[in-house]
Amino acid sequence: MLTAIIMAGGSGERFWPLSTKEKPKQLLKIFSDKTMIRETVDRILPIIRPENIFIGTNIIQSEGIEKELPDIPKENIIVEPVFKDTAAAIGYSSLIIQERLKNKLQLGERIEVVVLASDHLIEKECDFRKAIQIGSREARENPAIITLGIKPTKPETGYGYIEVRDEKIELNKISKVKKFREKPSYEVAENYLASGRYLWNSGMFIFTIETIFENFKELMKEHMDIFNQIREEIDGKIQGIELSNRVKPYFDKFEKISIDFGIMEYSKDVRVIPVDIGWNDIGSFNALEEIFDKDESKNIVKGRKINSLDSKNNIILSENLNISLLGIEDLVIVEHNGELLISKKDRTQDIKKIIKNK
Missing domain, CATH: 3.90.550.10 (Spore Coat Polysaccharide Biosynthesis Protein SpsA; Chain A)
Structure with a gap:
């Protein structure tokens, strides 16, 4: 069985x-x-x-x-x-x-x-x-x-x-x-x-x-x-x-x-x-790069569209905020329920550490 x-x-x-x-x-x-x-x-x-x-x-x-x-x-x-x-x-x-x-x-x-x-x-x-x-x-x-x-x-x-x-x-x-x-x-x-x-x-x-x-x-x-x-x-x-x-x-x-x-x-x-x-x-969050398609600047964008200039290799997830990026690379930006996370891609494994400080 x-x-x-x-x-x-x-x-x-x-x-x-x-x-x-x-x-x-x-x-x-x-x-x-x-x-x-x-x-x-x-x-x-x-x-x-x-x-x-x-x-x-x-x-x-x-x-x-x-x-x-x-x-x-x-x-x-x-x-x-x-x-x-x-x-x-x-x-x-x-x-x-x-x-x-x-x-x-x-x-x-x-x-x-x-x-x-x-x-x-x-x-x-x-x-x-x-x-x-x-x-x-x-x-x-x-x-x-x-x-x-x-x-x-x-x-x-x-x-x-x-x-x-x-x-x-x-x-x-x-x-x-x-x-x-x-x-x-x-x-x-x-x-x-x-x-x-x-x-x-x-x-x-x-x-x-x-x-x-x-x-x-x-x-x-x-x-x-x-x-x-x-x-x-x-x-x-x-x-x-x-x-x-x-x-x-x-x-x-x-x-x-x-x-x-x-x-x-x-x-x-x-x-x-x-x-x-x-x-x-x-x-x-970095795993999303293996799942979702990227735009022409190699950004992954889910939720609201972004306004981007000279910004590439980012992961942006936003439900409510209109986000504009200027000269930004290799960041993870996540907005949800009034909370905003901005992290370098190579630090996303440490997110649990910053939560403990909240």
Whole structure:
């Protein structure tokens, strides 16, 4: 039985002022008339039924997500009481899925889980679903964790990398992972690209419930002990914020650590499916340069038209202000709800720092 966990607890800091804690990037309509989380759900509906799609979020955003996704059962909105990173979040969501669906399984049937972000852009949706189905079958037949690796198109320094054991990468062919690599320098990224043995780490995983908890038992025993305590609190009668409040004392005990550092880098059997699916994690405003068309001065302009003279390579998003540019280059200018951001392109990753000073 194929299920999905869509991670939707982001804080919205890197897309401020468009996004806020109450309305982060996944609840924005950036690329179409749909929010990003709506696009994410619609992307997998052809292969996963709505009752088998679960959303991991927090108390602040849960109400907005419920309104945005009326076709997803309310009890499938999993509210985390405290942010303790992805190891706790994925394990907790997997636990709820297991308890919720265990009595619905046919003899010999397993629960496969695909973990997705709620705010990624994927242009080749059919190829994406094909890769999910390949990974689901592999996870069902072998006690492995499967990840999707993106075929790199340039020496990108903003992504982690996956080194494969095969000498040559073949799309949609499962390979064993040799090592996960941290975000590299530009020179190292160039070497990765030239070698033909590295993929971008997309952060998308596929596994069976049994496999992920075996990995927790072996590699993150303290997490597993807490999951076993939480299991006793899940009785099927409470859900959402009520369940969140009940399990908060247990969440407080979790070490804050990502599943990448806790499990993926140390698991005995991690496999990767190389894919070319038109993927972009939209990690900052700069990513819009890869998505939207530019004008004759290589500016990206969304919303109101601008008055520009001798200004180029800028990103301008404005809903209400008429903006004039004179001799301006390589800036990000974003106006929304009475807030105005002006940043150099090479500083957009630091937007969350300036928010803390507000």
